[in-house]
Each structure stands twice: as C-alpha cells, then as structure tokens.
Amino acid sequence: MTLTRKPLSRRSILRSGAAGGLVLATPTIFTSRAWSAGYLNEPMGDTVTLGFNVPQTGAYADEGADELRAYQLAVKHLNGEGDGGMLNTFSSKALGGNGVNGKKVAFVTGDTQTKSDAARASAKRMIEKDGAVMITGGSSSGVAIAVQSLCQEAGVIFMAGLTHSNDTTGKDRRANGFRHFFNTEMSGAALAPVLKNAYGEGRKVYHLTADYTWGWSQEGSIQKYTEPFGWETVAAVRTPVGAGDYSQYITPILNSGADTLVLNHYGKDMVNSLSQAVQFGLRDKEVNGKPFVIVVPLFSRLMAQGAGDAIKGIFGSTNWHWSLQDAGSQAFVKSFGQEYGFPPSQAAHTCYVQALLYADAAQRAGTFMPSAVGAALEGFEFDGLGNGPTLYRAADHQCFKDVLVVKGKENPSSQFDLLEVVEITPRAQVEYPADMLGGELGSYNNGV
Amino acid sequence: MDVLLLQLLNGLDKGGAYALIALGLTLIFGTLGVVNFAHGALFMLGAFCAVSFNKLITLQKITIDPTKTTAWGSPLEVRTPYAEAMFGDFGIWIVNYSVPVSILLAIPVMLLVGFVMERGLIKHFYNRPHADQILVTFGLAIVLQEIIKAIFGANPLPQTAPDAVRGAADIGAMLGLQAGAIVYPWWRMVYLLFAAGIIAGVFAFLQFTTFGMVVRAGMADRETVGLLGINIERRFTIVFAIAAVVAGLAGVMYTPILPPDYHIGMDFLVLSFVVVVVGGMGSLPGAVAAGFLLGILQSFASMNEVKEILPGIDQIIIYLVAVVILLVRPRGLMGRRGVMEN
Numbered sequence A: 001m002t003l004t005r006k007p008l009s010r011r012s013i014l015r016s017g018a019a020g021g022l023v024l025a026t027p028t029i030f031t032s033r034a035w036s037a038g039y040l041n042e043p044m045g046d047t048v049t050l051g052f053n054v055p056q057t058g059a060y061a062d063e064g065a066d067e068l069r070a071y072q073l074a075v076k077h078l079n080g081e082g083d084g085g086m087l088n089t090f091s092s093k094a095l096g097g098n099g100v101n102g103k104k105v106a107f108v109t110g111d112t113q114t115k116s117d118a119a120r121a122s123a124k125r126m127i128e129k130d131g132a133v134m135i136t137g138g139s140s141s142g143v144a145i146a147v148q149s150l151c152q153e154a155g156v157i158f159m160a161g162l163t164h165s166n167d168t169t170g171k172d173r174r175a176n177g178f179r180h181f182f183n184t185e186m187s188g189a190a191l192a193p194v195l196k197n198a199y200g201e202g203r204k205v206y207h208l209t210a211d212y213t214w215g216w217s218q219e220g221s222i223q224k225y226t227e228p229f230g231w232e233t234v235a236a237v238r239t240p241v242g243a244g245d246y247s248q249y250i251t252p253i254l255n256s257g258a259d260t261l262v263l264n265h266y267g268k269d270m271v272n273s274l275s276q277a278v279q280f281g282l283r284d285k286e287v288n289g290k291p292f293v294i295v296v297p298l299f300s301r302l303m304a305q306g307a308g309d310a311i312k313g314i315f316g317s318t319n320w321h322w323s324l325q326d327a328g329s330q331a332f333v334k335s336f337g338q339e340y341g342f343p344p345s346q347a348a349h350t351c352y353v354q355a356l357l358y359a360d361a362a363q364r365a366g367t368f369m370p371s372a373v374g375a376a377l378e379g380f381e382f383d384g385l386g387n388g389p390t391l392y393r394a395a396d397h398q399c400f401k402d403v404l405v406v407k408g409k410e411n412p413s414s415q416f417d418l419l420e421v422v423e424i425t426p427r428a429q430v431e432y433p434a435d436m437l438g439g440e441l442g443s444y445n446n447g448v
Numbered sequence B: 001m002d003v004l005l006l007q008l009l010n011g012l013d014k015g016g017a018y019a020l021i022a023l024g025l026t027l028i029f030g031t032l033g034v035v036n037f038a039h040g041a042l043f044m045l046g047a048f049c050a051v052s053f054n055k056l057i058t059l060q061k062i063t064i065d066p067t068k069t070t071a072w073g074s075p076l077e078v079r080t081p082y083a084e085a086m087f088g089d090f091g092i093w094i095v096n097y098s099v100p101v102s103i104l105l106a107i108p109v110m111l112l113v114g115f116v117m118e119r120g121l122i123k124h125f126y127n128r129p130h131a132d133q134i135l136v137t138f139g140l141a142i143v144l145q146e147i148i149k150a151i152f153g154a155n156p157l158p159q160t161a162p163d164a165v166r167g168a169a170d171i172g173a174m175l176g177l178q179a180g181a182i183v184y185p186w187w188r189m190v191y192l193l194f195a196a197g198i199i200a201g202v203f204a205f206l207q208f209t210t211f212g213m214v215v216r217a218g219m220a221d222r223e224t225v226g227l228l229g230i231n232i233e234r235r236f237t238i239v240f241a242i243a244a245v246v247a248g249l250a251g252v253m254y255t256p257i258l259p260p261d262y263h264i265g266m267d268f269l270v271l272s273f274v275v276v277v278v279g280g281m282g283s284l285p286g287a288v289a290a291g292f293l294l295g296i297l298q299s300f301a302s303m304n305e306v307k308e309i310l311p312g313i314d315q316i317i318i319y320l321v322a323v324v325i326l327l328v329r330p331r332g333l334m335g336r337r338g339v340m341e342n
Helices: A010-025 A061-078 A116-128 A141-154 A184-199 A213-229 A247-254 A268-279 A301-311 A327-340 A346-365 A370-377 B002-032 B039-057 B082-087 B089-096 B103-120 B130-152 B186-208 B210-220 B222-227 B232-254 B264-279 B284-301 B304-309 B313-328
Strands: A047-054 A104-111 A134-137 A157-160 A177-179 A204-210 A232-239 A260-264 A293-298 A315-318 A380-382 A390-392 A403-408 A419-425 B060-069 B075-081 B168-170 B183-185
Touching (some): A047 A061, A047 A116, A047 A346, A061 A104, A061 A301, A104 A116, A116 A141, A141 A157, A141 A177, A141 A213, A157 A370, A204 A247, A213 A260, A260 A268, A315 A419, A346 A380, B002 B039, B002 B232, B002 B264, B002 B284, B039 B232, B060 B082, B082 B089, B210 B232, B264 B284, B264 B313
Parallel strands (some): A047 A134, A134 A157, A204 A260
Antiparallel strands (some): A315 A403, B060 B075
16 A cells, blocks of 8 residues: 555645535534534523614614613623612522623624514524524514514524513414513503593594504504493594604594594604694594593603603503602612613613513523523512512413503603603503413424 | 595695605706605705704703702703793794794705705716616615714604694684584694795796796706806706705704604605606696695595595505506606606
C-alpha cells in the first residue's frame, strides 16, 4: 500500500465546498440548542432569552413602546437591578432578583406591526434564530390568537399582552398560551350593573362595532349583560377597522330612536368614533325623554389622551389603572415613573406582570420546559401584582381578578390623570364557567 | 326626509375633503404630468402645522414644587402656559382659535415644502415613466410619515375647534322641522364653506389672472408656450407649491374633525386618486365634481336601509363607480379626449 498525497484538484475543491456549504446551510434549528435537549430552546449557557413581540410600528406603536418599557423594567428587576418593583409585593417569593433558575434574563424584541402575519414572522424569528424560550406582548386580539397558535405549534410558552377578545382564552385557547388581561365577558359583567345604576333600565341601544374578533366579542358581551334589564338593541352596525371618518355611521343614529350608543372600538378607531359622536352633539341630545349616553366598554389611558375632552363623563372598563392605591400598583408606578418620568399604561402593567408570572412559574418549576412552566401557572393563586387576589384558571389559562369600571374625568389634573375609577368589581362577579366560551386547550407542546 | 338631508350634508362635507385633495392632485398632474403619491403626505403635513402651532402656543413654563410629589415620588412639576402669562386675554383667544390661526403658519410652510419637493426631487422625474413617479413619490410619502411619527408619536393628537363653532347646530329646528332631527357639527359646515372658498379661489386664480392664463395654456400645450419665450417651468413650480398649500390647508382645517396622526394622509390618498380618475385625469372641474359626487354616494350607501339590501356596499361603492366609469368612459366624467385613454 502506498500513501500518496493527492494534489488538490478543481473537482475536490468543488466537492469539499459543496459539502461544507451543506453543513453551513443546515438550519440552525436542527443543529443548535433548539433541538438538542428536553425541550425547544433549552438554555444551555448562563442566560435565558425571552422574546418581546410588541407593535413598534403602525397604529399601536405608542402602546407597544409602553409595553417594551415595562418588559425592560421587568428584566431589570428579575436580574436584581433597580428597586425591584412588584417583586417586593408579589405574594410568591420564589424569585430572588438573581435571574431565573440561576440564569440571567436576556431578551430580544420583535415588531408585530399589529398584523397577524408580521407578528407570526417576528415570533418565529425570535424562536428559531434567537432561541427565545417564551414569547409575550401585543396589542390586538387578532395578533394574539395568531401568535398563540404559532407558539403552540413551535413548542414555547406564549404570555399574551393586551388582548381583550373572549376568543383568546375561549374558542382559540391553546395549552401553551396564558392571558393575564381581562376579556369582553368580564367587561360586560362589570360594566352592566354600573350602567344600570347610572342610566336606568329600559334603554334603546345602538352599537357601532369594529368588524373583527374583538369587536364582535365585545358587542355580544354588552348585549348579554344589559338586555336582562331592558336595554334593547336597536341596531348593531359593523364598521371597518381604521375607518377614519365615522360621520356616515353616526348620522343614522340621530333618527334611529336610540338613546344609548355603545362604541365597540379600540385604539385609533375609538378615538375617532368617540370624538365624532361628540361633535355630532350626541352627548347633549335627549331621546325618549332621557339624556343620550355613550359607553366605551374598553378604555385605556393612551386612547383617552387621543380623544381629549370627548371622554369626559364616559363609562368604560379597564384592566388596571395607575391611580390604584394597593401596594403592588404603587410599587410599579413608582418604579416605572422614576425610570421613564410618567405613569405606566394598562398595557405596560399587564406585560410587566406577565413577565414576572412566567419567571416565577419557571423558577418554581425549576425548568423552562413549557409543560412544567404551564403546570406551575395552572391554578396559581397570587396577590400583590395590582389587581388583588388573582387566579390563573387551569381550565382555560385565563386570569380572574377584580375588574375596574372607569369614567372620563371632568377636571383632569394632568395629561395622565384622565380616568377615574368608579368601581372595583370583585372577581366573583366576573367569573364564568370555563366551558362557556368553548374551545379546547389540547396538550402542551415542548417542541421536541 | 330628515335622514336624506343629513346624508346629503354628510356627503357634501366628505366630498369637500376629497375635492380639495383631488384638486391639488389634478393641478400637479395637469401641469407637470406627475402622478404624485406624496400628495396625501402634504395633507398630513398641513394637519401637523396645526398641531405644531398649537403645541407652540400652549408651551408651558415648568417650575418644580418641592413640597409636592407625583405618584412615583418625583417632585411635582407646575406648568404655567406662556401664552396666557405673556398676552393675557389675547393669549387665551389665540389658543382658542389655534386651528384657523395656524393657517398663517401653514401657508409659508407648505409653499416652502412644495417648492423644495418639486425642485429637489419631482423635477428629475418629469420625463420618467409614471411607474417611476409613483414609486418615488410613494417612497417620499413614507419617509415624511416616519419623520412625523418620530417627532409626534403614533397616537392621534386631538385639536379643538374654536368655542364659537364647537358643538352641533340643530338644522331641523332652523328649517322649521322637528327639533333634533337634523343635527350637524358647526365645524363640519365651516369646513364645507372653507372647501368651497378654496376651490372657488383656485378656479378664479387660474381663470382671471395672467399667471393662471399662462398655466392653462401650458397645460394645453407646453411646447408652444415655451416657444413664446415664457418660462413655463418656473410657473409650474409655483403651481406645485400652490397645490401643496391647498392640500396643507385642507389638512389644517380637518384636524378638529379627525384627530391627526402620521397616517392621516394615506387614509385619504387612495380615495382621492379614485376621485381624480372618475373626474378625469387633468380636469379640475372633473376632480371637484367627482369629489362631491363620490362623497354623497358613499354617504347614502352607508344608510342602514341601503346596507340591509346590499350589505357592505358602503365599502365598495366608490370603487364600483370607478370601475363602471373606467369601462364606459375611460377618460373620466370630464376628462379631455385622449388623456389616459391608451
């Protein structure tokens, strides 16, 4: 046998190059940490990566920016920086401000653009390329449902941001998805008694409804809870999302015989429809011997700022408000206010809380494996995070807690002081059977 | 009857906005032959002239009150408006009338924007295909949008109409009909009158001034006007700037109707292009007539009685009309023969 050193030929270089290229081109998802352990994206180093998927461009960019601020604050607190925020008031003491499961918390961000396809693409990128072990954030139910479904298929936990449609934890619920924010069912249950007390029984109601999952869900819930005391629906008109000028939808209300307008709109749509309804003099009108009233079932401070004077005296519901006086809310407002110079929105609050709840569950489970983290969240009772005693219900992964009924302030003292809390509806009043909204959680997917 | 009158008013009001934007678009297309997709951005810039003016005159002097703290423990900031402190009642008046007064700021700003846009960018695309013009002006619109978003944020910024014209007029009672049956916001009626005034002004300018006569001649036959020794290019630059001012003023006055955000121009742009196509590319009377016609049609199509028969018709009526017009009369309602027909 002779050992001869073969000279390099053009063919061998090409062959080696092709083989090398093939190896390099193999998706990282097959070669890296993604599939190498007991679950997808198991962190092998000294950090764990969370994916914050928020609207950074588009109509909800301001709300997304507030969500991102809250997440960054949560990461600081989880890693032991800053004043600790709500970690100090959280009833669970599993987290010690030294990361989670001995790993420092790192994060990557994605831009949902408030579009389902863009949100799914950015979540996919964070899971596959950045190794995110959990995805959280968002300002739209359509987006939340789309991303939740992606996370279920991929095998990571999804901690929903601001999503209010019943469907997120109703017919579109998934085992890997969890929601802290309240839903339209709870808004209806909380708001209806207050409306009855304020405006009486037997009203004729005109609904203007954003034509997508959240709008339908909100309209249905308000009808369900107000019809028993004689609030009759005169018309329920669907409006396209982003309609801009609502005058063509508002003028028919004037002669419809309705004495109540329910605006099932959110964000810019709500700002525009409410401003224009007020311009048309609806708030000063008298119909059927009663003053005409407007109701906005879902309020947020950022929207209230956009609507200006139009929100004065208008009832709505909200998940949380910075003026709450419980220790958790005050700790969060102090932390956030000192960091950024203004109080947090409800979107910021729910996102901050979701980040903490995920970290706490992972710490208690001793792993980031989705099924174990999910099991730690299921049925978890906690307090000190701003909404009173709260339950993460196992059957549908929906949080149950007190709901706030708010009203636009007549004399705001600052640009942030626009809503006043008129009632804190106790949790028991907004609870409903888990099977009422349909849907199946299915089983956890750990991504392997 | 009440409902029909209300929808007519609504249509006229909506049509006024469409007509104003379409008028500017048509001026630019008719003179320069440029399809300007940045025209909606000019409307948006006008709206933000009103926002900027309001922010300027409501600037507040901030002093720290060390005896009080905010909810997050920082010392309380006490804000005193400069306008009120410095000018007293006049300061209060100017804040109240900030939207109409901001026209004084918008005119020079939009003239400058129009001039810079035409000289700096658009003129390089006169002889390029329409596709290139659309791409570059659309790109410019996005750049302008992003700049406004970076400065003012993504949230709508409400502007209020002056107290004197805030609220709604009971037109039913004025006409001797049932009180409260026809109620219409005062400011929307002001806007309608304003739109009519601007449209009349532009027509008068083009019809009764020497400048306008030269421009109309240039629109009809650019080469011959050039051969007569007239610098038609310079006049067209001025026309572009005037079109920018028209769009900008439409934006300024629209702010109390719709709280402006960075995207407000795009919301109007597509509809305005349809208006131009329906009216006839390059036809100023066509743009105005089609603006009002489509506004009124859209308003009537939104009536619940109509939608019960034809669900969703309010969303497609404008495009449906455009399709029919393009099929039956490709040059539009009042377009000149040969323009955009091949």
